Amino acid sequence: MHVFIVYAHPSEDSFTRQVRDSFTAGLGSARHSYVISDLYGMNFKTDMDEAEYRREAFYQREIPLPADVIAEQEKINSSDAIVFIFPLFWSEAPAKLVGWFDRVWTYGFAYGENRTMKQLKKGLILCSAGNTMEYFRRTGILGALKKVMLEDRLFDRVKTKEFLLLDGTSRENPKHKQNRKAHLERVFQAGALFSVI
Numbered sequence: 001m002h003v004f005i006v007y008a009h010p011s012e013d014s015f016t017r018q019v020r021d022s023f024t025a026g027l028g029s030a031r032h033s034y035v036i037s038d039l040y041g042m043n044f045k046t047d048m049d050e051a052e053y054r055r056e057a058f059y060q061r062e063i064p065l066p067a068d069v070i071a072e073q074e075k076i077n078s079s080d081a082i083v084f085i086f087p088l089f090w091s092e093a094p095a096k097l098v099g100w101f102d103r104v105w106t107y108g109f110a111y112g113e114n115r116t117m118k119q120l121k122k123g124l125i126l127c128s129a130g131n132t133m134e135y136f137r138r139t140g141i142l143g144a145l146k147k148v149m150l151e152d153r154l155f156d157r158v159k160t161k162e163f164l165l166l167d168g169t170s171r172e173n174p175k176h177k178q179n180r181k182a183h184l185e186r187v188f189q190a191g192a193l194f195s196v197i
Contacts, residue, residue, distance in 0.1 A: 001121075003027060003034040003194065004079035008086040008097040010040045015169050015180055016087045016128045022184045023085065023126060026191020035075055039096040044068065046099020061108045072104045073117070081122035081194070082158065084149070088129040091141050093149075101153055110157060122194075123158035125149050126187055130170030164190065 005024070009016040020036070027034050037044070045068060048056070055063035065073075076082065086093050104110070109117045127145070129136065136142035142165060150161045164186070168179040 001032045001080045001194070002078065003032055003081045003083055004075045005034055005036045005083045005085060006039065006097065006100060007036055008039045008084075008094045008100070010094070010096075014087070015166075016085060018180070018184055019126055019128055019166060019187050020085045023083070023187045023191040026188040027194060029188075029192045030194060032191075032194060035079070037072060037075065037100075039100055044096060044100060046096055046103070048103060052103060056107050059107050059112060065106060066103075069103050069106065072100070073106075073109055076104075076120070077116075077118050079120065081124070082120050083124045083126065085126045086128075088127055088145075091144070093127075105153070117157060119156070120158040121160065123150075123154045123161045124190070124194075125161075125163040126166065126190070127164070128166045128169055128183075130173070131167060132173070133165065133167045136165065136167065 005020070007016075007020050009020075011017070024034060024036070039046075045066075051063055052066070052069075054060060055065075084093075084097065086097050089095075092098065109115060127149075133142070136145075145165070146163050150163055154161050166183040166187070169176055169183070173179065
C-alpha cells in the first residue's frame with residue numbers, strides 16, 4: 001500500500017516529529033511505501049491569491065491551478081491512503097495545514113461536479129496535544145475536532161476514517177514522558193498494522 005503523509009510542525013525537535021518517525025518506522029516494518037509532504041520544511045504557501053479565490057468562489061475551473069497545488073493533488077491520486085500528522089494549536093490544526101486544505105481541496109478536485117480526486121481507501125489523523133483526553137471530552141473540543149477533520153475535511157473523500165488524539169504530552173504534565181512513550185508505541189503499531197480493510 002502507498003501512503004501519503006501530510007505533516008505539519010514548525011520544529012524538527014518536537015514530539016510530533018517523533019510521532020511522524022515512529023509511524024513511518026511502523027509503515028516500513030510492514031513494507032508499505034509512503035511519501036511525505038512536510039509543509040513547514042517545503043515552505044508550503046498557505047494563503048490563496050486572488051486567482052485561486054476567484055476559481056473557488058465562482059467555480060471557474062478554467063483558471064489554472066498553481067504548480068504546488070497540482071503536485072499535492074498528484075500525490076493524493078497516486079496513493080491508497082492519506083495520513084495527517086500535526087499538533088493541536090488553539091483547538092485547531094496549525095495554520096499551515098488549514099491553508100493546505102484551503103488550497104489543495106479545490107473545486108473540481110475535492111468537491112463540486114465531476115470531481116477528479118480519487119476516493120482513498122483510508123484516512124488517519126495523528127494529532128498530538130498537551131492537554132488530557134478528559135479535558136478534551138469535557139470541553140467538547142474532541143468532538144469538534146473529529147467533526148471538522150473527519151466529517152468535513154475527509155468526508156466521503158476516504159472510505160475508512162480514524163482520529164487518534166495523542167494527549168497529555170505537555171511538559172507541565174508530570175506523566176508526559178510516560179504518555180509520550182506510550183503514544184510512540186501506539187503510532188508505531190498503527191503504522192505496522194496499517195490496513196485498508
